[in-house]
Amino acid sequence: MSTPDFVAALTEELGGRCRVIADGDLLASYRQDMATVVPGGLPAAVVQPRTTADVAAALRLASSYGVAVVPRGAGTSLAGGASAVDGCLVLSTEALTTIRTLDPLDRVAVVEAGVVNADLDRAAAAHGLMYAPDPSSWEISTIGGNVATNAGGLRCVKYGVTRQSVLGLEVVLADGRIIETGTRTTKNVAGYDLTGLLVGSEGTLGVITAATVKLHRRPLTPPATVVAAFASLEEAGAAVASIVASGPDVSLLELLDGVTLRAIDDWKRMGLAGIEAMLVVQVDGRFPDDADLVASLCAAAGAVDEPAVSTDPAESDQLLAIRRLAYPAAERMGQCLVEDVGVPVSRLPEMIRRIDRAAATHGVTVLTVAHAGDGNLHPTFIFDHAGDTATGIPPEVAAAADDVFAAALDLDGTITGEHGVGVLKAHWLERQVGPDAMALQRAVKAAFDPSGILNPGKMLP
Amino acid sequence: MSTPDFVAALTEELGGRCRVIADGDLLASYRQDMATVVPGGLPAAVVQPRTTADVAAALRLASSYGVAVVPRGAGTSLAGGASAVDGCLVLSTEALTTIRTLDPLDRVAVVEAGVVNADLDRAAAAHGLMYAPDPSSWEISTIGGNVATNAGGLRCVKYGVTRQSVLGLEVVLADGRIIETGTRTTKNVAGYDLTGLLVGSEGTLGVITAATVKLHRRPLTPPATVVAAFASLEEAGAAVASIVASGPDVSLLELLDGVTLRAIDDWKRMGLAGIEAMLVVQVDGRFPDDADLVASLCAAAGAVDEPAVSTDPAESDQLLAIRRLAYPAAERMGQCLVEDVGVPVSRLPEMIRRIDRAAATHGVTVLTVAHAGDGNLHPTFIFDHAGDTATGIPPEVAAAADDVFAAALDLDGTITGEHGVGVLKAHWLERQVGPDAMALQRAVKAAFDPSGILNPGKMLP
Known part of the structure; x- marks a missing residue:
């Protein structure tokens, strides 16, 4: 055949x-x-x-x-x-684009895999609801892909990652059988949690054709935004720690490191000399005063100047702009490998120091932004020539990235917070989970896909 | 041997x-x-x-x-x-009672399986934190058991079930190998989610010896409490729906049905004649006015009299007392089978009607309380004689319970919201998940415990 x-x-x-x-x-x-x-x-x-x-x-x-x-x-x-x-x-899944049901009373939707994240969110908005997980790709990426990778995003610091919004799945197994997992209830302990197992399984256990997802109430007012600049990474880290410890529930808490800020400043001339870290924070609750509380925590941690605060949507958008410049600023500098590690929030400054050290050791430029409230960092490695390895990554970049992964594990963290293992980190998975858990991962794969036809080479090397 | x-x-x-x-x-x-x-x-x-x-x-x-x-x-x-x-x-696990670490900065604790839920919560309280999942057994049940059953509780309407508080596990496999799953980070997508698979696995996949759990900030003020009485179940259901749709994030939302209220009234003479449903609600946020909002939503839905509201701890406790009387009132009436089904919140009144119908059909007394905000109901079946079946349940009770499980599935619900499958519902699991997902459940079991020595007869019949 x-x-x-x-x-x-x-x-x-x-x-x-x-x-x-x-x-x-x-x-x-x-x-x-x-x-x-x-x-x-x-x-x-x-x-x-x-x-x-x-x-x-x-x-x-x-x-x-x-x-x-x-x-x-x-x-x-x-x-x-x-x-x-x-x-x-x-x-x-691009032709599986039906929102099968959207039930505002129970705040549940049943959505086919090819529905674009933003389209679901817009459909929810018509009922005063929202689909919370918002990966940066939300205007183009699909629910099926989001579920298969357990996608994160900016507002998951408040609303959780994709897993927390998925109640059940429709999945086609490798041999063509169709199963449904989960229920439409928020609590369900009937049997092993196959829903949770399939979320983040990167297409290696089955093909997700539809998901039953939870919707959240949409905040009635636009979020308030705070931007604070710091002369040292440690002060920014202290501000993050105090916001997490005693601040309001923020809906976005992003950190830009010094390398990123210099790249943006070289491009846009924003007068960022001497700034080693910047925090961009949003609060989307009913209480706009929360933004002032965040600003005062940043000031207490040593912010340079008064933090900027706005509850006006247009102004807020301007304050967010600097965060949006981070990737374009990196892309101007060369080819990019966008990485994705996670550490406990208290280790953020230490992790960024380790990234800087890895960059220096291997002579690579690395810009780091972080979903700081979740301890999830995206070091972006810049290079200008093709690699000679199977992955296409130049050897010095691969070596620097390896140092970064090792550092994340060393700091009780993870090699991937929200992007998944894919091809690029398949050879690192066992170092994180250990040989016995790795054997279980393989046994789970074999239980679902005994002939191994589903997405070979991804996640499990 | x-x-x-x-x-x-x-x-x-x-x-x-x-x-x-x-x-x-x-x-x-x-x-x-x-x-x-x-x-x-x-x-x-x-x-x-x-x-x-x-x-x-x-x-x-x-x-x-x-x-x-x-x-x-x-x-x-x-x-x-x-x-x-x-x-x-x-x-x-009763001698595994060490809290290995409690890190207030990252709000994470590593806890051995035999630590009592309340002891962990008290240890967290010393740092202004709390361990959120609070099954009714919290003063005696252990973290290991809570994790193995994915225990729910009263405040999980706000803070989520046990799964949402577990970041990682230490587990001993059937053959004695020790694995660790998860990380200390809130985001982690490295490999299949073995943590989630083991949570709620009822001791059939491995023995949980320790858990890395997330802690929440402890509310600074005691919760405010609202109690509202209704002359019809439908009005109470409407109040629940409007609280969920447009009220504040409540930390407790309990419903007592008419049968329960009559049992309490027969015992304590509280003047509950004509009351067909009662809601007990708590709000633990920074904003005590939220309790007034809940009360006004109850009044708008048709509450009998003005709902009682209190922000005073002693008074709040008195208001909660009626909820605490529900089980003792049932226990006075005979032996109890406490069941545990879940439905979407909008179907709560319908589910209680179905429970009443099952009770009438089989001539059994059933009292129902519900964690209404989660759609999780506990119908308690009363009987006064031993059953002749293997489970010890009298046949008319078993028949009534079967009707209740069937109704829950019929209403897009689950046969167990938080108690687990155990022995009592093992024969029902396949009806909920279907034969193909059931085959996968068995394959997962075989992957972890090929000789089947772990907790035989539980969950999978």
């Missing part, structure tokens, strides 16, 4: 009702996701199922032909989680 | 440093947990390990002798989750 036979069978069975792509530039465009350092393989075909039954049919065929299946949402993975392998079937 | 040989080997290896009980009344007292309808089997031995290494040694021995192991915390399960089987080893 050859690959051409598989493509012919797929086209015959699904070509009449779904888009099947089997050649040309379009096929090649499915090689990579947004982890552009990962070259990816050339798929044999791409299918865009329109229903769960179509997904099941595609998986039954792939199973019977032994063809690898790479599930793909919007392809915004920064870890290569959706990068293709040669001869695989890319199963794209 | 006989059971006596096993007991001798266990005593030889662990008897010098751990308590081993191998005969007498004390041994027999480990037959049952608080699901007293379940007769339980006679264990061959009970061991009380003092360290994780002791637990590992006990499991290595049990594995090599093929002896079943029943992990046991405080034995407060209401589903028979800790009931013994004949010839098993009961592995009691």
